[in-house]
Amino acid sequence: MRARSDTQWLAKPRRLPEDGGVTAPSPPAPGASYAIPTIAALADQCVQCGLCLPTCPTYALEPLETESPRGRIALAKAWDTGLAAPTEAGERHFDHCLSCGRCEAVCPAGVEYDAILTRAREQQRERRGPGGRQRIAETLAARPGLRRRLFAVYRRLWPWLPAGLRLVPRPHPEPPRPHRPEPPSRPAADGLTPIAVFTGCFAEQYEAPARVALTRLLRALGMRASFDETSLCCGALHAHAGDLDRARELQGAVIGAFQYDDIVLCLATGCHDALRENLGDRVVDALTFLAERADALRFAPGAERIALHLPCTQRNVANSDGALRSLLARVPDLEVVELDAGFGCCGAAGTQMLNDPERAARFRQPLLDQLAGSGATRLLSANIGCRLHLANGTEIPVQHPLEFLAERLR
Ligand code: SF4
Numbered sequence: 001m002r003a004r005s006d007t008q009w010l011a012k013p014r015r016l017p018e019d020g021g022v023t024a025p026s027p028p029a030p031g032a033s034y035a036i037p038t039i040a041a042l043a044d045q046c047v048q049c050g051l052c053l054p055t056c057p058t059y060a061l062e063p064l065e066t067e068s069p070r071g072r073i074a075l076a077k078a079w080d081t082g083l084a085a086p087t088e089a090g091e092r093h094f095d096h097c098l099s100c101g102r103c104e105a106v107c108p109a110g111v112e113y114d115a116i117l118t119r120a121r122e123q124q125r126e127r128r129g130p131g132g133r134q135r136i137a138e139t140l141a142a143r144p145g146l147r148r149r150l151f152a153v154y155r156r157l158w159p160w161l162p163a164g165l166r167l168v169p170r171p172h173p174e175p176p177r178p179h180r181p182e183p184p185s186r187p188a189a190d191g192l193t194p195i196a197v198f199t200g201c202f203a204e205q206y207e208a209p210a211r212v213a214l215t216r217l218l219r220a221l222g223m224r225a226s227f228d229e230t231s232l233c234c235g236a237l238h239a240h241a242g243d244l245d246r247a248r249e250l251q252g253a254v255i256g257a258f259q260y261d262d263i264v265l266c267l268a269t270g271c272h273d274a275l276r277e278n279l280g281d282r283v284v285d286a287l288t289f290l291a292e293r294a295d296a297l298r299f300a301p302g303a304e305r306i307a308l309h310l311p312c313t314q315r316n317v318a319n320s321d322g323a324l325r326s327l328l329a330r331v332p333d334l335e336v337v338e339l340d341a342g343f344g345c346c347g348a349a350g351t352q353m354l355n356d357p358e359r360a361a362r363f364r365q366p367l368l369d370q371l372a373g374s375g376a377t378r379l380l381s382a383n384i385g386c387r388l389h390l391a392n393g394t395e396i397p398v399q400h401p402l403e404f405l406a407e408r409l410r
């Protein structure tokens with residue numbers, strides 16, 4: 001797990017005495033001010049060793065200092081201290097950052113790159129505002145009713161849309177609404193132990209098969225998945241685009257919705273970081289949770305070759321890549337081909353696949369070439385953004401790993 005201490009100013013934990021010591025974070029008070037380290041203070045941790053450069057996908061694509069983490073840190077500091085004025089080229093280099101977390105994961109000095117990036121993007125937003133597509137994505141993430149109506153229309157129109165307007169794949173037909181029939185504290189009518197699951201915003205439209213799969217897998221462990229019915233947004237999409245006020249609001253709703261749950265499973269690796277910052281150690285990656293109880297799961301044999309994509313957020317934030325590998329190793333006769341085109345990122349990067357689809361496709365293409373040559377029958381990826389981005393470029397089915405595991409469950 002990355003060291004992310006400074007970003008916890010988004011929400012502070014509190015004790016609830018009436019719950020006998022249950023720890024729950026409280027929503028941040030409106031107008032609350034926390035001690036936030038400046039960009040310059042965070043940037044001063046960088047000793048400019050350059051060890052992060054070989055891990056950076058944008059530096060691999062364009063080997064320029066300004067496309068590297070070290071260059072972006074220096075740029076953010078120069079902007080923040082007034083040493084340099086923002087330029088169009090500088091803004092573009094910052095826009096190119098994929099927020100993949102690779103640099104932070106390898107930094108020996110513990111530089112909190114993500115905190116620097118978030119803060120610098122907040123300043124960028126003040127200077128020039130968000131783009132049109134970013135604004136739409138943020139609105140839809142935060143407004144489930146509007147999102148449901150628009151995705152229903154998008155699904156109907158999809159067969160007639162030109163390729164340029166098919167920014168994301170066709171949503172599933174009328175996905176079952178996530179449900180949470182009773183509070184998790186109440187004993188379940190079916191006798192199974194209820195486990196809270198964070199559904200996520202766009203996941204509501206696209207993760208229905210993954211939710212069904214998780215329900216099956218948990219049932220095999222004597223548990224019942226309990227989904228949040230409002231499909232709350234974790235706020236990561238807003239925070240990474242510099243709208244920290246909106247991110248705090250959304251995170252306050254998440255904190256309230258899950259305040260009494262001891263465990264909250266997270267299906268989307270891209271939401272993991274924001275959830276952990278607000279709900280703490282109660283957030284567990286669904287694959288990690290299953291891997292820890294895998295002795296109770298039995299999988300049916302069947303020769304098949306599958307391709308595996310390990311999203312940046314899975315490797316660098318949720319750290320559930322090992323759990324996924326161990327679960328797949330339990331499936332008899334399965335051959336797994338891990339895709340790695342050297343860039344380390346598929347290019348989806350939150351909303352970058354919407355804001356700059358051509359550049360995102362440049363990162364994706366080597367992975368698609370590997371996939372095409374792998375002979376795999378399907379591709380698995382645990383991040384909803386990566387999955388949508390990859391699925392938009394291939395006819396080979398792209399699934400959440402949970403779907404495959406549930407399919408093979410005996
Ligand atoms: S961010 Fe870390 S790894 Fe990269 S140059 Fe600075 S100190 Fe070195």
Ligand code: SF4
Pocket residue numbers: 055056057058059068069072096097098099100101102103104113
């Ligand atoms: S977050 Fe990823 S893309 Fe951005 S600077 Fe770090 S390694 Fe490069």
